[in-house]
Amino acid sequence: MLRPPGGYAEIMNDHPLIPDAMEASLARYIWRHTKAQQVWILAIVLLSMPTYFLALDLPKRIVNGPIQGRGFETPDATQNFMTITLPYTDIVLFDGVELTRMGALALLCAMFLTLVCVNGLFKFYINTYKGRLGERMLRRLRYELVDRVLRFPIPQFRKLKASEVSTMVKDEVEPLGGFIGDAFVLPVFLGGQAITALGFILVQNLWLGGLAAGIVIVQAVFIPRLRRILIKLAKQRQLSARQLSGRVGEIVEGISSVRTNDTSNWERSELASRLGKIFLIRYEYYQKKFFIKFINNFLAQFTPFLFYSVGGYLAIRGNLDIGQLVAVIAAYKDLPSPVKELIDWDQQRVDVQVKYSQVTEQFGVDNMVDAKLQMPDKARIESLDGRIEVSNLAVMDDSGAKLIEHASYSGAINEKVAIVGGVNSGAETFVDVLARLIPASSGSIQINGRQLSSLPEAITGRRIGYAGSDGFLPQSSLEDSIIYTLRHAPLRPHVDQSPEDEHKHALERRETKLSGNTPLEYSDDWIDYESAGVSNEDELTQHILKLLKFVELDNDVHDLGLLAIVDAEEFPELADSILEARRKMRDKLEESGMSAHVESFDPETYNAEATIGENLFFGRPIGREFADAAAYNHPYASRILKDTGLDAKLYAMGIEIARTMHELFADLSPDDPLFDQFSFFRPEEMGNYQGALSRHGETGFDAAPGDIRAMFLKLPFSYSEPKHRFGLMTEDLRQAIVDARHAFRDNYPEDLKGAIAFYDPDAYNNASSVEDNVIFGRIASGIAEAPERIRALVLEILAGMGLDDTIRRAGLYFDIGAGGKRLSHAQRQKISIVRAVVKQPDLLIMNRALGGLDPRMQKTLLERIIADATGSDGKAPYGLLWVVSQPQLAELFDRVLVFKDGSLVEDGKPGELKAKGGHFARIVA
Amino acid sequence: MSSIMDEVDLLRRVPLFSQIDTAKLKLLALASERLRYAPGQVVMRQGDTGDAAFVIINGEAEVVIHNAHEEQVVAHLGRNDIVGEIAILCDVPRTATIRASGDLDVLKITKDRFIRLLSDFPAVSIGVMRVLADRLARTTQELYSAQAELAAKG
Structure with missing residues (x-):
């Protein structure tokens, strides 16, 4: 366990508060966060320069000196190397080493190698450093972007497309990472080089130097002007790409309306037209880009033209020394490369600046939630009590239409209030405002004497429960989706298991800090048991099971539990009981003479009810390696098939299957369900197989080409x-398959571990459902009602062993799918309610949260929740603000608010309102 | 485990299918499920919706009608009899319960497959019509005598 000395308090202090406004200039943003590193990298680059130039210079000295023999005119001549003299004087500090020609060669070559290494190391260090710098900045930027999304005002989300936001965060900022390391170093460095070369030319000849400088200035002025068009196009390009991903996201989300309305071709055409526009933008962009390149190259070559013509003219006229001209031209050769690179750098700068500003525009939103309101708070939040005071509330939507006007309300937080009103009456808006999902346009809302808008989310988010009608749930296990509402702050640090973990963890923490991310650790235990009224994980699970029963989901969860695929290591208790149940099942089948109903998995015998594939692998695939029809093709499987000689046998069988299929199905219409039932291949493949049969039907396995083998195998x-039944x-074949099964299992390579969960009569199978683990075999076909009887037997055994709760706990592992779509709408709504009540709120807001349930269930749950809120179970009572779908149900509450056309028209006890004979009386009559 | 050819032989012996050629019989056999019922087990239940017809391959079954409180065995079925086709053809609930009276082997033909069979083979359609017509004639006869009996009782 590793913590900074200050512990949690310090971590909370390190939690960065991201400013609302984004820095408009990328350069300033980069400089603000990386100035020290930029200076450092520049220093290292400068430090690397001397060795770099020495390495360039050395080959010349090697050739001129030892190899060509300059200074070694006689065989025993020697020279002094590495003589050090005091600069600007003749004082010799070090005489140097006296070396012969061979010795000099050896020394210079050794120096060359050393310099090459040193240069390489410099380069390595600089590139790594720059890369890390870029990645840290990228991480910071992405974090800050999503941090802002978390604080966007809710109405903003009506204008946002999820896929556009994600493409901005993921793709559009990506090129920034590569640029950040070079943002300052490169221009300084290349600029320095260019100025040096230019200075040298100027010293040689003022005229020619002036010419060269003039052209560079023309480039510096002219090119950026041309670039402006490019910038505009780059913006368009980025926007159109973003919209494309938005559209693709929309197609995916709206696929049901595409399919049910035959609009796929409308979508195709829309897509094609969009891609066409993108193409034209990009094409124009390239044209302009390469035109600018062309101008650039032209200007670069224009200078030598001037040198040759003007310089030559001056030299012929005798105004210029030829030696000077040659020196100038030589120096100029060094000039274009830094200038060209500088221009490339500038191009990149323009690109990323455009990308950056296009992104920041979208993320600089007004009225963002104050970062302070979302400060992590580890402390226990006091219960809300006192009153809700709403005065003169008015709410308008984006278009300025009034959703609510002049609504005033005052009531105790723990009052049980029903809100009645049709669609657009303002009833839903009213509770959404109290849940802070819609901002009030004017008026004041106070809870317990404090303005709602100034309350930290730590208070409202923990003490107020909310369930809406949409029931959207992010993908996770069933249990995690419920516990989600209990995760507000890291409460208990996680424990590093080993020194390596500790080390890794420390590194992660350092990097997090350097990138300005939050130090709150994801791997800590965030679950707030106390607020759920329990003290540990087990109690919480029990509590959740109770709540699931409370909303009548216990049977559903039991069913999910039977289907759940649970890792035995995560839930050892289940695995043990299920193995026990498996044995009981065996005995029970035996006793009741039903043994023939199930053909158990026995490693030594062929399971007639299972496919050949399953018999061979004798397990369930977990990863993709052995899943589906491609399993035969896996290199390891192929090897085993080959070694055991099973491949030839199966190939022959494949030919027979294809033959029988052809014989039986040739005249069958392709939409005949028999094709599906037999599932060897699709009807349209029939022709292929027919062709292959006529060509290779008699060829035999050894002579068959690879693709034909694969086809039949x-x-x-x-x-x-x-x-x-072919x-x-x-x-013989059965035996061969069982033999191959053993070979497959015995030689199973370590690196494929986890690809198959093998069937083992004495072990829980991690890839099979709980129910399949009990049955552990295939239900025999041909016995009437066998599946139903076996199912009943499984249920009976599990219930008899008192395992129903354990099974429900297994159901909590159920993966609810993207958006919770693997659950029904009614199930999602019930889960939403459990989510809202598990944190034991002081106020429960229900916004038509039961709409998906049948009326009887709605009434049952409503009665139950009201009883619970009254404190019937010895628990603390809590308040209810409930927008009811059936007005009659409002009579069960203490108080009723009736909304009509955006106004609160009636407010009172249900009995009184009924007696008074107003709106409410009419509605419930 | 019986192979497809055994089943084809069995099917061929059913008068209804006697005129179908071997290839089609194979298809029919493949498409249908062979099921074994233990004595007393219910093949179909009166009032349920029907999704399949059954051909008895081996053994015997009894046709049971449930009234308000009692049940009455109205007929016995044996080898090669076809049963359950009414519910398929006219989308009405099962008119009677069929129960195995001993070990019973049947071939279960799904609604979809059965209708395909009828449209592909006029001979089978006629065969089914004949079965239905027979039953209708018998029922009419029984109704007639029942009415006569009632009239006699006064």
């Missing part, structure tokens, strides 16, 4: 005799 893998299984 894959067929038997999905064959099972009881299902297909009469192709022989005792």
